[in-house]
Amino acid sequence: MNNTTTKKSLFTSPLGIAIYIVVGLVLLALLATNHLIGMILPYAIAYTIPLLMTALGGLYSERSGVTNLGLEGLMLVGYFASALTIRLTEQTLQASALPLGLLAGVLAGALFSMLHAFASINLKADQVISGTAINMLASALTVYLARTIAGSGNVRIMLGIVRKDIPGLSKIPGIGTLFFTQSYWSTWVALIVWGASWFLLYKTSFGLRLRACGEHPSAVASAGVNVYGMRYFGVGMSGALAGLGGSIILITYSGEFNGTVAGLGFLSIAALIFGQWKPLGILGATFFFGTATTIANVSQVIPQLGVIPPVIFKVFPYVVTLLALIVFSKRSAAPKAVGEAF
Amino acid sequence: MKVKIKSNAFLIAVSAVILGLFAGGLLMMSIGSNPFEGFYYLFRGGLMNMERIGNTISTAITLMLVGLSVAFAFKTGLFNIGAAGQMLVGGLCATLVAHYVFIPRPFYLVVIIFCAFLGGALWGVIPGILKAKFNVHEVVATIMMNWIAYWSIYYFVPAYLKGPSLETESKSIAIEQSLRSPWLTEIFGGGYINLGIFVAVGAIFVIKYVLDKTTLGFELKAVGSNRFCAEYAGIKVNRNVVISMMIAGGLAGLAGMTYYTGYSRNIQIGVMPSMGFDGIAVALLGASNPIGVLFSALFFGMLQSGKGFMNAMTEVPPEIADTIIATIIYFTATSVLFSRFWDSVGRKKRDKAQQKIDQDESKEEVSHE
Numbered sequence: 001m002n003n004t005t006t007k008k009s010l011f012t013s014p015l016g017i018a019i020y021i022v023v024g025l026v027l028l029a030l031l032a033t034n035h036l037i038g039m040i041l042p043y044a045i046a047y048t049i050p051l052l053m054t055a056l057g058g059l060y061s062e063r064s065g066v067t068n069l070g071l072e073g074l075m076l077v078g079y080f081a082s083a084l085t086i087r088l089t090e091q092t093l094q095a096s097a098l099p100l101g102l103l104a105g106v107l108a109g110a111l112f113s114m115l116h117a118f119a120s121i122n123l124k125a126d127q128v129i130s131g132t133a134i135n136m137l138a139s140a141l142t143v144y145l146a147r148t149i150a151g152s153g154n155v156r157i158m159l160g161i162v163r164k165d166i167p168g169l170s171k172i173p174g175i176g177t178l179f180f181t182q183s184y185w186s187t188w189v190a191l192i193v194w195g196a197s198w199f200l201l202y203k204t205s206f207g208l209r210l211r212a213c214g215e216h217p218s219a220v221a222s223a224g225v226n227v228y229g230m231r232y233f234g235v236g237m238s239g240a241l242a243g244l245g246g247s248i249i250l251i252t253y254s255g256e257f258n259g260t261v262a263g264l265g266f267l268s269i270a271a272l273i274f275g276q277w278k279p280l281g282i283l284g285a286t287f288f289f290g291t292a293t294t295i296a297n298v299s300q301v302i303p304q305l306g307v308i309p310p311v312i313f314k315v316f317p318y319v320v321t322l323l324a325l326i327v328f329s330k331r332s333a334a335p336k337a338v339g340e341a342f
Numbered sequence: 343m344k345v346k347i348k349s350n351a352f353l354i355a356v357s358a359v360i361l362g363l364f365a366g367g368l369l370m371m372s373i374g375s376n377p378f379e380g381f382y383y384l385f386r387g388g389l390m391n392m393e394r395i396g397n398t399i400s401t402a403i404t405l406m407l408v409g410l411s412v413a414f415a416f417k418t419g420l421f422n423i424g425a426a427g428q429m430l431v432g433g434l435c436a437t438l439v440a441h442y443v444f445i446p447r448p449f450y451l452v453v454i455i456f457c458a459f460l461g462g463a464l465w466g467v468i469p470g471i472l473k474a475k476f477n478v479h480e481v482v483a484t485i486m487m488n489w490i491a492y493w494s495i496y497y498f499v500p501a502y503l504k505g506p507s508l509e510t511e512s513k514s515i516a517i518e519q520s521l522r523s524p525w526l527t528e529i530f531g532g533g534y535i536n537l538g539i540f541v542a543v544g545a546i547f548v549i550k551y552v553l554d555k556t557t558l559g560f561e562l563k564a565v566g567s568n569r570f571c572a573e574y575a576g577i578k579v580n581r582n583v584v585i586s587m588m589i590a591g592g593l594a595g596l597a598g599m600t601y602y603t604g605y606s607r608n609i610q611i612g613v614m615p616s617m618g619f620d621g622i623a624v625a626l627l628g629a630s631n632p633i634g635v636l637f638s639a640l641f642f643g644m645l646q647s648g649k650g651f652m653n654a655m656t657e658v659p660p661e662i663a664d665t666i667i668a669t670i671i672y673f674t675a676t677s678v679l680f681s682r683f684w685d686s687v688g689r690k691k692r693d694k695a696q697q698k699i700d701q702d703e704s705k706e707e708v709s710h711e
Contacts, residue, residue, distance in 0.1 A: 069423075069481070115672065125675040128421055128481050129626065133672035136619055140664030147659040148373045263492070263614070266485050273482060314493035318486040322472065325483070329476040 039302070040294055042163075042182055046253050048290030049190045050075070050245040054268035055275065055282045056197055057109075057241030062277060063201065064234025065214035065227075067127040067339040070116050070134030071242045072265025074109045078243025080142035081108030082250050083155040083257035090159050098159060102186070102247045109243020110236050112138065117235035121228055124341035135265075143259045155257040157250065161186055186248050193241070198279040210234060214335030217342040227342050242268075270321040276333040289317040350681060351629035355638070357680040358627065362670035369665060370658050380658045387651025388644035394651075396530030400605050402643025403538040404429075407597035408621025409639050410542075410549055411462075411590045413630040415480075417553060418586035419566035424469060424484025425594040426618025427491035428462040432595020433602035433609060434495055435461030437503065440515040440603050450519075455541060458599035459592040465491060466591015467584060474580035480587065488614065496611045505608065512609045521604035538600030543636075545593060550632040562586050594618070616664070620646075623667050626674040642667055 054071050061068040068074075082105035090097040112134070119130040143153045163182040201207035212220045213230045221227045245268070246261060271289055275281030296313030367377035388398045408425045415422035422428075436458040443453055469483035503512035521536040529535075553559040564572040565582045573579045601617065602609050624642055628634025649663040673680075 069485075119672065119676045123676045123679060125677075128423070129622070129671065129675040132423065132619065132622055133668055133675055136623075136664065136668035136671060140661045140668050144369065144659050144661040144665055147661070148657075263489050266489060269482070270486060309497065311493055311497035314496070315490050318489045318493075322478070322483060322486050325478040326472065326476045329478055 040291070040298065043253075043294040043298065044287070044291040045187060046184070046290075047293050048287045049184075049187050049252070050249045050264060051268050051271055051286040051290055052194060052283060053190055053245035053248065054242045054265060055271040055286055056194060056279070057238035057245070058268055058272040059201075059277060059279065059282060060197070060210075060234045060241070061238035062234075062272065062338050063211045063214045063335055064231045065217055065335060065337045065340065065342065066117070066120050066231050066235050067131065068113075068116065068235065068238050069128055069131030069269065070113070070138070070265075071131075071238065071268050072261060072263065073131075073135035073138030074113055074239045074242035075246035075249075075261045075265045075268075076138045076142055076259075077112045077239075078105035078109040078246030079250055079261060080146065080155070080246075080257050081105050081243065082247035083157060084146070084149060086157045086159060086251070087150060087155055090157060095159065098161060098251055101157075101251065102189075102244065105243040105247030105250075106240045107243070109246065110240040113235050113239025113242075114232075116239075117232050120341065121231050121235070127339050127341075139260065142257075146257060146259070153259050157255060159251075160255050161251050184252050186252060190244070190248065193244070194279065194283065201279065211335070213342075214338055217337055217340075221342070231342070267317055270317055273334075274317075274321050274324045276324075276328065277335065278333070292316045350684065351631075351634075353684050354674065354677045354680045355627050355629060355634070357684075358670050358673035358677065359641070361673045362666045365669040366662055366666040369662060373657065375656055375658050380652060380656050380662070383652040383655040384645065384648045384663070387648030387655075389648070390651075391531070392529070393531045393533040394647065396526075396533040396535035397647040398640070398643045399539060400534040400536055400600075400643075401647045402639045403536070403542040404597045404601045404605060404617050405620055405624050405642050405646075406542040406635060406639035407538075407545060407593050407600060408617050409624030409628060409635040410545055410632060411466075411593035411597065412621050412625035413628065413632065413635050414549055414553075414593060415586055415590040416625060416630040417566050418562045418582060419569065420470075420473070420480050420583065420586055420590070422466070422484060422587065422590045422594070423481050423622065424466065424487045424591075424618075425597070425621050426614050426616075427484070427488035428465040428591045428594035429598035429601065429615050429618050430491040430495050430609075431465040431598070432458040432462035432592075433598030433615075434498070435595070436599035436603045437512060437515060437609055440519040441503065441513075444519075451537070454521075454599065454603065455596065458595045460595070462595015462598060463588045463592035466594065467588040470584040470587025470591075473587070474583045488618070492614055495609065499609055499611045503609070510611055512611075514607045515603060517607070519603075520607050521600065534605045536600065536604030538604040541596055541600060542639075545596065546632045546636050549593075553632070558585070594621075597621070620664075620667055623671040623674070626671060 054075055057074070058068055058071055082101035085104035086097045086101035089100060093100065115137075116127075116130050116134050119125040120127040146153050146155050161184045163184055165182065201211060209220060209225045210230050210233065213225070213227050213234070217227045220230075242265065245264075249261065249264070250257060267289055268286070271282050271285040274288075275283070275285035292313045296310040299308065299310045299313065363381070367381070370377040370380040387394065389395055408429065411425050411428070412422050436454050439454045439457045443450060445453070465487055469478070469480045469487055472478040472483050473480045499512045500509060505511050505513040521538050523537050526535050526537065526539075527533070553563065561572070561577045561582050562585070564575065564577055565579050565586075569579050572582075597617065598615070601615065620642060624635055624638045627638035627641075628636070645663040645666060649660040652658055652662070653660040
């Protein structure tokens with residue numbers, strides 16, 4: 001019974017649909033000139049990875065039962081912490097300042113998320129309001145600190161990740177040139193984190209317990225699991241991964257902390273919903289949104305895409321998320337106890 | 343009982359403000375500035391002369407309307423986090439009116455208010471319908487609507503309202519088409535003061551009247567306190583959810599009007615108006631009460647308009663004001679801490695009083711014997 005429902009739902013579930021959309025998109029892209037994909041894909045991947053990390057963070061938090069609307073702020077904190085760290089160490093450490101910056105972003109995000117964890121787990125505060133406070137606090141505090149420590153609201157770094165070909169794999173015709181040439185190492189780190197998270201959440205008893213905390217916390221508690229601890233872990237991971245996402249923005253395509261992540265945190269929440277709270281779903285959704293963003297950004301320069309106004313691509317992720325919410329409103333895949341204090 | 347809850351809300355608000363200011367003071371100290379000096383200039387910057395007071399009020403006007411929007415939705419149990427987007431759309435409608443409608447002033451004001459309200463209401467009613475019809479959570483829906491508004495305006499303004507010099511803002515509207523008014527400007531000696539003040543204060547009292555004295559207000563509050571109970575009593579829950587979001591959106595649209603055609607005279611693209619989120623703080627601090635919103639908006643308005651002066655006079659960056667506001671929201675969200683604290687204080691007092699009564703009684707008993 002259970003088996004058949006999962007099989008059935010693979011075709012009708014949002015996850016399945018997200019996969020179809022992605023596959024369709026890739027096929028569509030293949031139909032276009034090869035040159036065009038070669039131009040868009042590296043950017044699409046670069047935009048996808050920060051979204052993927054942040055949405056994955058949101059997955060940990062929401063699966064453990066805590067709504068996290070503060071992802072935007074947590075990203076910003078990671079963005080800032082890594083910019084500051086790299087700025088202060090790049091003269092002495094050279095290239096190894098970059099991993100150090102990523103680590104700083106991860107730690108800062110995790111630390112900052114504890115504010116949200118404390119408010120929503122121990123104090124049973126309204127999680128939406130707490131998340132909003134996190135966003136506001138992050139955007140004010142990071143610029144405040146940037147001004148006092150670095151002297152201006154913008155923190156520019158000299159270094160950035162050098163794109164490299166993966167030896168061996170990049171020689172594969174077709175796929176090799178698309179995915180394995182000129183890639184950032186952070187992309188591979190992110191994909192490993194994604195795979196490891198899928199394994200942790202779906203293939204271990206720890207993951208089962210964590211997900212159960214988001215569905216029926218009192219049942220988990222009666223089985224002797226520490227629900228508070230699990231939820232702290234979930235929120236902490238969301239901070240760490242959102243911080244990682246923010247840091248990746250810095251060291252790949254931005255190169256400068258400028259006080260905002262321009263709604264990417266909220267876009268990640270949209271991806272989390274559109275991906276129906278599943279790792280594969282959010283991979284598809286973030287890639288989809290990343291591609292849409294890229295197309296919007298480059299459509300001015302590429303005549304083949306110039307016919308469609310860029311606003312369509314920019315508004316697209318939010319509209320499809322709303323539509324997904326409407327379509328799947330009958331049986332939402334959201335964790336049942338998400339947002340409820342235990 | 344009612345009095346007790348009210349005083350509790352007041353105590354919580356005051357505690358949150360004090361802790362927020364305290365956190366701000368700590369931050370100033372952490373960068374080696376004198377917090378007393380910092381706060382002195384912060385408050386002075388908001389209040390030192392008529393023009394500054396006018397600026398404080400005109401910042402507060404926008405915050406008041408956004409705060410009222412969020413508070414109104416709260417009353418129906420809805421969280422309107424989409425005030426920023428509703429402000430953008432309402433502001434855009436008002437800007438279009440200011441550019442293209444030329445009729446006598448009184449009619450003009452009616453038209454611009456109507457259009458701004460309508461624009462915001464449209465942006466608010468969509469999440470309302472989604473909530474009522476499909477049970478889509480209004481928080482997520484309003485966030486999506488925010489970014490739809492943000493990107494639509496990002497491309498609409500350069501295409502149809504392009505400014506002469508800058509790509510990033512719309513062309514300025516004529517001063518006589520704005521909400522600025524010569525006699526108000528004269529009273530306050532310049533600054534950003536505008537007719538929005540009457541819109542905001544009027545809205546406060548209208549909303550207070552609607553909530554306290556009308557059937558609609560009663561129904562909205564009933565849905566907010568327990569929607570199942572309200573449904574059982576025959577109140578049309580879905581209809582009220584839609585109406586609530588529509589009015590909340592309209593109020594935020596008016597806020598956009600006061601900001602984009604009163605405080606400033608153009609729309610900047612690529613900027614999500616931060617008042618849309620500060621308004622949440624206003625509503626929370628004001629305990630979702632229209633009069634509470636009035637005062638908390640004035641307080642935040644003072645912080646926002648004094649920060650520039652403080653930054654000029656001291657080393658403290660202006661973001662301190664936003665940090666204080668964010669801290670206040672955080673502490674209001676965690677208000678259970680304070681209510682526990684004040685409850686325990688209250689209980690101790692009551693216990694003491696009770697003890698005293700008991701003692702007196704036992705004494706009396708003793709004396710009787």
